[in-house]
Amino acid sequence: MSQAIVVEDLAYHYPALDADSAPSVFEDLNLQVEQGSFVALLGSNGSGKSTLAKHFNAILLPSGGKAYVYGMDTLNEDDLIAIRRNVGMVFQNPDNQIVANVVDEDVAFAPENLGISSAEIRRRVDHALQQVDMYEYREHAPHLLSGGQKQRIAIAGVIAMEPQCIVLDEPTAMLDPKGRREVMETIRRLNAEKGITVILITHHMDEAAQAGRVVVLHKGVIRADGTPKEVFSQVDMLHELGLAAPETVELCYELNREGMELPLDLLDTESCAQTLYECFKA
Numbered sequence: 001m002s003q004a005i006v007v008e009d010l011a012y013h014y015p016a017l018d019a020d021s022a023p024s025v026f027e028d029l030n031l032q033v034e035q036g037s038f039v040a041l042l043g044s045n046g047s048g049k050s051t052l053a054k055h056f057n058a059i060l061l062p063s064g065g066k067a068y069v070y071g072m073d074t075l076n077e078d079d080l081i082a083i084r085r086n087v088g089m090v091f092q093n094p095d096n097q098i099v100a101n102v103v104d105e106d107v108a109f110a111p112e113n114l115g116i117s118s119a120e121i122r123r124r125v126d127h128a129l130q131q132v133d134m135y136e137y138r139e140h141a142p143h144l145l146s147g148g149q150k151q152r153i154a155i156a157g158v159i160a161m162e163p164q165c166i167v168l169d170e171p172t173a174m175l176d177p178k179g180r181r182e183v184m185e186t187i188r189r190l191n192a193e194k195g196i197t198v199i200l201i202t203h204h205m206d207e208a209a210q211a212g213r214v215v216v217l218h219k220g221v222i223r224a225d226g227t228p229k230e231v232f233s234q235v236d237m238l239h240e241l242g243l244a245a246p247e248t249v250e251l252c253y254e255l256n257r258e259g260m261e262l263p264l265d266l267l268d269t270e271s272c273a274q275t276l277y278e279c280f281k282a
Contacts (some may be wrong), residue, residue, distance in 0.1 A: 004070060004165045004197045005033040005056050005087075011064030012051060025051045026220040028065070035164065038191045038198045040208035040228075043217035044242040049201045052217065053167050056199065057087035070164065085114070088158030090168045094150035095143075097157065103145075104129065104138040107156045114161065121160075128159040131194070132186050148179025152186055159190070165197035166190065172204065184210060205232070205246045209267045216241065229265035248272035 010029040025048045033039055043049045054060040055067040058074040070086050072079040091097060100106035104125050111121045129135040132152040137145065142153055151171055158166055168187065172180040184207055191198045200211060208214050214231040216224040218241045224231045232238070232245040235253045244250060248269060252262040262279065266272040 002035045003032050004035040006068040007031040009065035010062055013063045035197055036195045038211045039213045040211035041201045041215050042208055047217040048220040049217055050169050053169055053201055056167050057089055058083050085161055086163050087165045088161055088163040090154050090158055090171050092170045092173045094154045097154040098142045101141055103140050103142055103153055106142055107160050110157055110161050124160040128156040131159055132156045146179060147175045148182040151183050155186060167199045169201045205244060209246050228267055233264040235264060
């Protein structure tokens with residue numbers, strides 16, 4: 001499988017008055033993200049998640065090392081437009097990404113700025129709204145929509161650019177449970193049905209458990225990288241980093257501390273409940 005993102009020996013220092021006092025986020029970070037994969041990026045506040053994500057479409061540029069997007073070096077200014085066409089960003093607050101008074105005009109904003117023809121923009125907008133199940137709201141005012149609907153409109157605006165990869169930086173942090181479900185269903189569908197690479201930054205472990213791969217950052221260092229079952233079964237390590245496992249895993253962990261011997265890879269409620277039933281029935 002081809003690589004969407006390749007980070008080699010990445011270093012990044014926040015701007016400072018002099019280079020010697022510039023705070024460092026990364027010094028020697030290496031990471032590859034395969035095209036078509038769904039990766040969850042976890043870490044406590046200050047771990048470097050958002051800083052790393054902003055290297056994926058050249059919002060930030062390396063202080064050292066390299067970040068490649070579909071083979072393009074982010075330090076090459078000539079590739080900047082192509083990089084941002086290939087990697088779309090969705091942020092935490094959808095209100096900050098809505099720029100128009102009508103939904104379809106908002107979704108059309110980015111393609112219009114790329115100089116795409118009117119007929120092609122119409123096709124892309126309709127297609128993007130259909131992909132996020134918001135086509136029937138195309139003539140609505142965005143500010144009258146729910147938080148989850150607004151975030152899906154923001155995702156549609158990115159889809160209209162037809163990127164190969166979408167990076168979502170805590171897209172459900174400001175949403176209620178219904179809105180979170182709507183957004184996660186949209187993300188999973190885009191990955192599974194359209195083959196779009198998804199990189200999801202989240203503090204919600206149940207969301208991360210839906211990814212195919214989980215990467216845990218701590219102080220700019222990758223501390224864990226594997227499937228959700230492999231990573232979330234390392235409960236002591238997660239606690240050490242100020243993180244938690246999904247609630248089902250935490251429940252089994254606590255019961256094991258009381259003398260039981262339950263597996264720590266039960267990520268969904270049904271499998272956890274069935275295991276507990278079998279255990280107590282015996």
